Amino acid sequence: MTKTSFTRRHLLEIGTGITLVAAAGVIWRANERGVIGDGGNxxxxxxxxxxxxxxxxxxxxxxxxxxxxxxxxxxxxxxxxxxxxxxxxxxxxxxxxxxxxxxxxxxxxxxxxxxxxxxxxxxxxxxxxxxxxxxxxxxxxxxxxxxxxxxxxxxxxxxxxxxxxxxxIPKRHTNRNPYDLARGFPGDLLQDFAAAPHDEDVKLYLFRGGAAYETLGATIISATDEIVADHAMIEDSHRWFRDGPQEMARERSGLELDTAGLSPALLAVAKILPALPAEQSHGTWAKQTRDTHVPTAALLGLIAARDRYDRAQALAVGRLWQRIHLAAGAAGLAMHPLNQPVEMIDRERQLGAEPKAEARLAAVTGDEAWQPTFAFRGGYAIRDAAIxxxxxxxxxxxxx
Ligand SMILES: Cc1cc2nc3c(=O)[nH]c(=O)nc-3n(C[C@H](O)[C@H](O)[C@H](O)COP(=O)(O)O)c2cc1C
CATH class of the missing domain: 3.40.109 (NADH Oxidase)
Known part of the structure; x- marks a missing residue:
């Protein structure tokens, strides 16, 4: 009896010890990544x-x-x-x-x-x-x-x-959170986008519904799955993921959890857990694309160029995207590039593979004279974006 109670007490102590050690491990890990304390502003x-x-x-x-x-x-x-x-x-x-x-x-x-x-x-x-x-x-x-x-x-x-x-300029941020589909996308802002000054070798496509909207959404999802299945692509992407505030304080560039569009509860957990390997973090991204980014997009859009590999035209596309994103931010709307289909066009070209992604986007625009080079979504976000x-x-x- 005495012996049993002694053993149980010891077991309890050992159990408590293990819990404490485990908790200390998590805290140490969190602290090492700078999750606890101030990573600096x-x-x-x-x-x-x-x-x-x-x-x-x-x-x-x-x-x-x-x-x-x-x-x-x-x-x-x-x-x-x-x-x-x-x-x-x-x-x-x-x-x-x-x-x-x-x-x-x-x-x-x-x-x-x-x-x-x-x-x-x-x-x-x-x-x-x-x-x-x-x-x-x-x-x-x-x-x-x-x-x-x-x-x-x-x-x-x-x-x-x-x-x-x-x-x-200082208010524009990429917003990867869910958007409120019921609020739609204001028509007058679409008109402002269409009227934005831009190079004559650049063309803007905007879709709030219909066959082109559906096809573009499906293309974004399938391209994301293809990227996730491409080991080299996700490893190259992963090199720019920062593992906590201390690494970010050193690099001051790359992607971090706070801007990933996670719910506050999921973000808190993700910050304490060890960083996910490339397959898992990109798997989460594919799930977000399929379940949230595309289904909650009130607006899907493309920017195309006469030649997506022309250096001046690539700059002109960026200039137009920046103006659109600034105009949206000023009107209280959120924006988010979803450029996976064009990333797959480049990748298929690099590998000498059949240009499936090119064909899918041509089906959206219905015009092969224009080469899509940037895809995005817009809407009213349910949460502000982190900077x-x-x-x-x-x-x-x-x-x-
Ligand atoms: C050419 C280009 C492609 C991009 N593609 C994506 C994308 O596919 N998915 C995404 O979430 N953000 C994408 N972005 C947004 C950037 O990740 C974002 O601008 C960057 O992290 C800086 O954040 P900020 O826009 O909030 O300042 C893209 C931006 C540019 C200019």
């Missing part, structure tokens, strides 16, 4: 100091707006070389997505987004600006180690009117 400061008086009226004010642009996987693939009356925008090709973006097409679309923010910031800082894109084909950019000139902004002093989209990290102006600027 530094990676998010560029959103607050984007119109810092110290930069006002100088080319650095344009760079500060540029770094807040939409860009693939938050790779921030840019270098800004500031010279006399000019800013060269260079593609930092080392910050590539590998098989996820084998022709640096998305990288250049992201650079176009940065250019649009910079153009919007020119007038408020006393500049007139002209944009000179580098000519040629993305298919001819070989290496991934040297910066490649994408465009030059030529600046001159001027008193020009300020575009109202300028004020929306994503940015490297500082100083880190990404070279003075020529």
């Amino acid at each position: 530094e990676p998010y400061l560029p959103w607050e100091i984007w119109n810092d008086p110290a930069h006002r009226g100088t080319p650095l004010a344009l760079v500060a707006a540029g770094v807040l642009a939409s860009n693939p996987h938050n790779t921030q693939p840019w270098i800004f070389r500031v010279g006399d009356g000019r800013i060269d925008i260079l593609a930092d090709t080392s910050r590539n997505l590998g098989t996820f973006d084998p022709y640096l097409r998305e990288m250049h679309v992201g650079l176009g987004c940065a250019i649009e923010n910079m153009v919007l910031a020119a007038a408020p800082n006393g500049y007139a600006v002209t944009v000179a894109p580098a000519a040629g084909s993305l298919l001819d950019i070989g290496g991934r180690n040297e910066p490649v000139l994408a465009a030059t902004l030529h600046l001159s002093r001027a008193d020009a009117p300020v575009d109202p989209l300028y004020d929306a 994503s990290a940015r490297r500082s102006v100083e880190t990404v600027t070279e003075i020529a």
Whole structure:
């Protein structure tokens, strides 16, 4: 009897000990990743100091707006070389997505987004600006180690009117949460999108329903499943997933859990658990795409170019996307690129595989003269988006 009770007490103590050790392990792990405690606000400061008086009226004010642009996987693939009356925008090709973006097409679309923010910031800082894109084909950019000139902004002093989209720059965020389908998408905003100034080699498609909407939604889902089944693609994507605030404080780029569009409860659990391997994190993404992103999209859209691998056209596509996203944000609408079908077009081309993704998107537009290069959804989100990290102006600027 005494012995039994002794043993049980010991078992209880051992059990409690194991629980404590396990709990300590989770806390240690969480602490190591910086989940507990303050990872620091530094990676998010560029959103607050984007119109810092110290930069006002100088080319650095344009760079500060540029770094807040939409860009693939938050790779921030840019270098800004500031010279006399000019800013060269260079593609930092080392910050590539590998098989996820084998022709640096998305990288250049992201650079176009940065250019649009910079153009919007020119007038408020006393500049007139002209944009000179580098000519040629993305298919001819070989290496991934040297910066490649994408465009030059030529600046001159001027008193020009300020575009109202300028004020929306620090409020624009990619929103991966569910959208409220019942609230639809306002028609007047669609008209604003359609009227947005853009290059004549770029075309916008907007769908709120009907066969094209259904086909595009199905294409986004099937392309996501194909990406998840492609080991190289998800490993290349996974390299840009940051494992907690401490890693983010070091890198100030890439994707993090807070911006993944998880519910608050799931986010809290995900932050404490060990980081998921690429298969599982991308499996979760495919499930979100199938169950949430596509079914709650009040709007699905495409941006197409005459030639999706033309360098200047890729920038022009980014400029239009940035304007659309800023206009939506200013009107209280959420937006979210879902570019998986075009990522699969690139991948099939790289592998020399049958161009199935190309055929699926051609079925959406019904016009092979236009090559879709960017897909997105829009609507009223059920939750605000978290803001994503940015490297500082100083880190990404070279003075020529
Ligand atoms: C060319 C391009 C492709 C993108 N593709 C996707 C995508 O397929 N899925 C997604 O969730 N976000 C996508 N994004 C959004 C970026 O991940 C996002 O802009 C980046 O993480 C920075 O976050 P922010 O937009 O909130 O500033 C894309 C952005 C660009 C410019």
